[in-house]
Amino acid sequence: MKMEEKIEAGKKYVMHTYNRLPILLEKGQGSVVWDTDGNAYLDFVGGIAVNCLGHSHPVIVEAIKEQADKMIHCSNLYWIEPQIELAKILVEHSVMDKAFFCNSGAEANEGAIKLARKWGKGRFEIISAVHSFHGRTMGALAATGQEKYQKNFVPTLTGFKYAGFNDLESIAGMVDKNTCAIMLEPIQGEGGVNEPDPEFFKGIRQLCDEYNLLLIFDEVQTGIGRTGKPFAYQHYGIEPDIITLAKGLGGGVPVGAMLAKDAVAESFEPGDHASTFGGNPLVSHVAHKVCQTVFAPEFLEAVNDKSEYFRGKLEGLKEEFPFVVRIKGKGLMIGLELSKDATAIPAAMLSRGILINAIGTSVLRFVPALTIEKSEIDQLIEALKESFREVLA
Numbered sequence: 001m002k003m004e005e006k007i008e009a010g011k012k013y014v015m016h017t018y019n020r021l022p023i024l025l026e027k028g029q030g031s032v033v034w035d036t037d038g039n040a041y042l043d044f045v046g047g048i049a050v051n052c053l054g055h056s057h058p059v060i061v062e063a064i065k066e067q068a069d070k071m072i073h074c075s076n077l078y079w080i081e082p083q084i085e086l087a088k089i090l091v092e093h094s095v096m097d098k099a100f101f102c103n104s105g106a107e108a109n110e111g112a113i114k115l116a117r118k119w120g121k122g123r124f125e126i127i128s129a130v131h132s133f134h135g136r137t138m139g140a141l142a143a144t145g146q147e148k149y150q151k152n153f154v155p156t157l158t159g160f161k162y163a164g165f166n167d168l169e170s171i172a173g174m175v176d177k178n179t180c181a182i183m184l185e186p187i188q189g190e191g192g193v194n195e196p197d198p199e200f201f202k203g204i205r206q207l208c209d210e211y212n213l214l215l216i217f218d219e220v221q222t223g224i225g226r227t228g229k230p231f232a233y234q235h236y237g238i239e240p241d242i243i244t245l246a247k248g249l250g251g252g253v254p255v256g257a258m259l260a261k262d263a264v265a266e267s268f269e270p271g272d273h274a275s276t277f278g279g280n281p282l283v284s285h286v287a288h289k290v291c292q293t294v295f296a297p298e299f300l301e302a303v304n305d306k307s308e309y310f311r312g313k314l315e316g317l318k319e320e321f322p323f324v325v326r327i328k329g330k331g332l333m334i335g336l337e338l339s340k341d342a343t344a345i346p347a348a349m350l351s352r353g354i355l356i357n358a359i360g361t362s363v364l365r366f367v368p369a370l371t372i373e374k375s376e377i378d379q380l381i382e383a384l385k386e387s388f389r390e391v392l393a
């Protein structure tokens, strides 16, 4: 069957919750993916920051096979060795003490919201940021400071306020006797790869200490080496109280996590929170191997080296294309802001065999495999030049 016919079947049977580009991807190797008609594409979307080791990396493939041979799932009524190992490596590479496992970013944030409320002992309000994105489940949606995601699903969960990101005063002005936590992405992903000023998080930390509030860092997109460090909070000289993770954690297998310091984690007692699949042997073993690979200093050095190379190349575009405003983000979470409408660029890139994605109307986002090659970055840059000339010049 031709790809087009398969896509027609998709339209008939799969619920229409995504605006999909008209290709059906069937296999991948490293940063190259192929559709069912045999066309190859260079992947700078990486499952939106999920495929951190690229496609079918031997570490992941081996880990799946090894664990599938032993045990795929067992209940959290029993201890699970790969889960313990995964918790240990996450704790040892962060300032957190304990881990809870689930299956997605939204679910990790649901866990964080519940933990903050239990810890708050009656204080229940959480301040998050305008343009944030924390997921689509009802709690995570309520935390998401974007009306467009909430408007068709009101009433959303009560107890959330939205302050300006990078606006300490606006956040401080919202703290009251009911506030228990401030929840932020270190770098806003879906909101446009927005970075705060370097001192912003120090002010937030002080505010949390002053009013005894938890600082929840949603590192679903920024965590696991994406920004060139194991966790993005490590760029800012502060410590959050809770970190949520998903995306890159499993390198493609669905696993989420919520990490917390002991003083916070101990608020949860058996029965307070759970997830049937959370931290099962299969995903935990894979995620443990992913973390072992990504947290190696030489791996992260290579990420930073490629980031610098990539950013330099993007900077170079400014000369020919004055509508290139700036390069945003850290590590291999990069946004290219244009002063022109960028929405036609992903399709122009697709026709040149490159997958990228646009956020809103003016930011192109690049979240490739952390194993991307410099020669592949060169290919992207050439295709971007062609696409800019074709669509925007």
Ligand SMILES: Cc1ncc(COP(=O)(O)O)c(C=O)c1O
Pocket (backbone or CB within 6 Å): 103, 104, 105, 106, 107, 109, 133, 134, 135, 136, 185, 189, 190, 218, 219, 220, 221, 222, 246, 247
């Ligand atoms: C920062 C952040 N938090 C939460 C989520 C939701 O994650 P998931 O789609 O796995 O539920 C996302 C997804 O894009 C995200 O970027």
